[in-house]
Amino acid sequence: MKTRLLGAAATAALLLGGGAALPAAAAPNTANELDLTLLATTDLHGRVLNWDYFSDRAYSDRAGDSVGLAKVASVVDEVRAEVGDERLLVVDNGDAIQGTPLSYYYAVQEPVQETGADHPMAAAYAAIGYDAQVVGNHEFNYGLDLLAAYEDDLGFPLLGANVLDAETGEPAFDPYTLVTKKVKGHKPVTVGILGLTTPGSAIWDKANVEGELEFRDMVDAAEEWVPKVRAAGADVVVVLSHAGTGGSSYDESIAPPENATADIAREVPGIDVMVVGHSHLDKPSEVVVNEVTGDEVLLTQPYRWGSTVSRVDLSLEKVKGDWDVADAEASAIRTAAYPESPAIVDLVADQHATTAAYVNQVVARSTEELSAVTSRYEDTAIIDFIQQVQTDAVAGSLAGTAHADLPVLSIAAPFSRTAVFPQGDVTVRDIAGLYIYDNTLQAVTMTGAQVKDYLEYSAKYYAQVPVGGTFDPEAHTAAGGTPDYNLDIIAGVEYEIDLSQPVGSRIEGLVLADGTPLADDQEVVVAVNNYRRSGGGGFPHIASAPVVYDEQKEIRQLLIDWAQERGVIDPADFADESWWLTIGGTVVG
CATH class of the missing domain: 3.60.21.10 (Metallo-dependent phosphatases)
Structure with missing residues (x-):
């Protein structure tokens, strides 16, 4: 079989003006051709x-x-x-x-x-x-x-x-x-x-x-x-x-x-x-x-x-x-x-x-505009909103279990650069625009050492910037073609990502939310979506980690329910700056 490529124009005697297609022309095939x-x-x-x-x-x-x-x-x-x-x-x-x-x-x-x-x-x-x-x-x-x-x-x-x-x-x-x-x-x-x-x-x-x-x-x-x-x-x-x-x-x-x-x-x-x-x-x-x-x-x-x-x-x-x-x-x-x-x-x-009627339902009012536009390079309240909802769901479910006293961390990624909660009415559409996938929430146990490995893997999203250099969000994100959804941010801890260091050696100052250093052998519970927990993205440790929570609840619906129950989305209830990009110890920004 011989194969050749036609340009799109050659195949598209198109309906450019919206008119009717021409009748089919008789194909010039012989009995031995078709x-x-x-x-x-x-x-x-x-x-x-x-x-x-x-x-x-x-x-x-x-x-x-x-x-x-x-x-x-x-x-x-x-x-x-x-x-x-x-x-x-x-x-x-x-x-x-x-x-x-x-x-x-x-x-x-x-x-x-x-x-x-x-x-x-x-x-x-x-x-x-x-x-x-x-x-x-x-x-x-x-x-x-x-x-x-x-x-x-x-x-x-x-x-x-x-x-x-x-x-x-x-x-x-x-x-x-x-x-x-x-x-x-x-x-x-x-x-x-x-x-x-x-x-x-x-x-x-x-x-x-x-x-x-x-x-x-x-x-x-x-x-x-x-x-x-x-x-x-x-x-x-x-x-x-x-x-x-x-x-x-x-x-x-x-x-x-x-x-x-x-x-x-x-x-x-x-x-x-x-x-x-x-x-x-x-x-x-x-x-x-x-x-x-x-x-x-x-x-x-x-x-x-x-x-x-x-x-x-x-x-x-x-x-x-x-x-x-x-x-x-x-x-x-x-x-x-x-x-x-x-x-x-x-x-x-x-x-x-x-x-259309469903997605335009108002579920809550936001006290201020919350945007995801900078979420791939700085801690933003709108991602913290996801983290808070996931943390609450898992922590509440684990109450009274053997894991109830463990710190609960949460993983989320910036799925959309255009997502925004306007000041005032927030609709299902706004929340769905933030969390665009139909993922369900799960949770696993991991060690402090595994959490650090996980963050090091996530930090490959950023290009290396020399000490004294200037971080450029357009030039220094999505390194190697890494998509935004493979930049996993972890809440419940504080840490810095030092862009002057090579991939694998960037996470500094990793501590729990109360300031306690996260020891290598410290066991924690980590809330995560089912795609990532199943191995999507190739992140270390997560696919083999023991599952301690899986109620088959969609994260998007959890976000909607959380907002609807409260009626107000106020960043004072969840915003927590807990991670920073640095270059040789100097915070970017």
């Missing part, structure tokens, strides 16, 4: 509409991208009109049901598995006419009952060849599906679509999947199932791989590699196209040479949230009477050029309105 088109999305994360529930307005970003399945629907409609339904396949690469207040609301506030309502994401996918989807790691966030209800609502296969039933050892989802296209004047062509997902779910959603599901190495599963897909009659094999390319965010001794897509392409023969996801990158075309056959495998990764749709045009030719892929071309169609589909907007209008 063209097919594959459209792919990935990592929609609960986005049906082009709407930002946190800002309560249409979504916008600096790049000018748009988001949501309503935009994607218009792309699909246009391409379907261009090539004909008999030549089109539409697939999604997972992480569909977590990520916005809309998906949260219908998983937690009015869970569809209890109400019987259609899941808004499933309804939109089904209305667009998708052929298959692979299960993403975030599909497990709300438990298996919600996932089962979502799967029932889809009306097309939800795949996962490497996700096994822990009791039987059999696949818990369909490993693959076959889609046969019948084009007039041509022998039918069968496309096999195989689904694989990152094994990291065994770590990140341990509480939901342990004892229920097991996650097999993706390469091993592909080696088993690709030949089976071919044997079942597939002329073309497409692998939906909810994984990126590169290393893992966790210790691979506790789970198979997280991002095995390129390894699959190199090591497993018989694959024509792989749809890539999970890593939220905009990479419409990449070619990997299979080491067994020497054939090229086309990798395409649409951009997250529906910002782009990958278009793969496949040219098939008959070889000894069977279809073979002679050429594949990949490009990105940016959805910003398209209007939202009125059909999809109408489909979820009531659920959208319900969610």
Whole structure:
């Protein structure tokens, strides 16, 4: 197979003016040639509409991208009109049901598995006419009952060849599906679509999947199932791989590699196209040479949230009477050029309105404006708010237990640079904008030495600054590409981070809140979210630490409840400056 990249402009005779698509032109194929088109999305994360529930307005970003399945629907409609339904396949690469207040609301506030309502994401996918989807790691966030209800609502296969039933050892989802296209004047062509997902779910959603599901190495599963897909009659094999390319965010001794897509392409023969996801990158075309056959495998990764749709045009030719892929071309169609589909907007209008009303509920009044804009480089009251709520929840639960007398520390990270509690009314939307993930609260025991190791690891977020140098927040944060959410701040202790020192030797003056030095053998309780506690981010000690609290309470809801019960958010109740950046002993700022 020869593979080449088309520019987006070459594939997008787009609806720039919102007009109707042109009728499909007759494809110039002979009986021995056939063209097919594959459209792919990935990592929609609960986005049906082009709407930002946190800002309560249409979504916008600096790049000018748009988001949501309503935009994607218009792309699909246009391409379907261009090539004909008999030549089109539409697939999604997972992480569909977590990520916005809309998906949260219908998983937690009015869970569809209890109400019987259609899941808004499933309804939109089904209305667009998708052929298959692979299960993403975030599909497990709300438990298996919600996932089962979502799967029932889809009306097309939800795949996962490497996700096994822990009791039987059999696949818990369909490993693959076959889609046969019948084009007039041509022998039918069968496309096999195989689904694989990152094994990291065994770590990140341990509480939901342990004892229920097991996650097999993706390469091993592909080696088993690709030949089976071919044997079942597939002329073309497409692998939906909810994984990126590169290393893992966790210790691979506790789970198979997280991002095995390129390894699959190199090591497993018989694959024509792989749809890539999970890593939220905009990479419409990449070619990997299979080491067994020497054939090229086309990798395409649409951009997250529906910002782009990958278009793969496949040219098939008959070889000894069977279809073979002679050429594949990949490009990105940016959805910003398209209007939202009125059909999809109408489909979820009531659920959208319900969610918007929910997030705009006032839960408390703030005595002053609290902003997260500087939280990545100085102690801020809005992060202390998270720490206080987590500390209160864990300490209250441990009362009367063997751990009641231990100091309680709390870990939080600056998830959003734009989060703010305005002076005056604070809404659910404001709190959700601060704590953007659906994490639950857990707590573990650690030693003082382990806490220091943990902080040293977190401090790699900062670049080194020589003594006498000046700290620049733009130049000296996010070192090595470390994201803000991997800057963990610990409350319940005081400490300095000396930026003049190398990574691993930066934490100074580590003491408990009462000023007592934190001894290496001192046992403490540490409140932490379930993602981090499960090993996400690769922080030391936390994944193996004994769990002493796990009531499956969402941290975001704990924040809302704390504020609602008091009616007032006053930093005097929780603000506590307890960590500082220094350069050679001199405090930054």
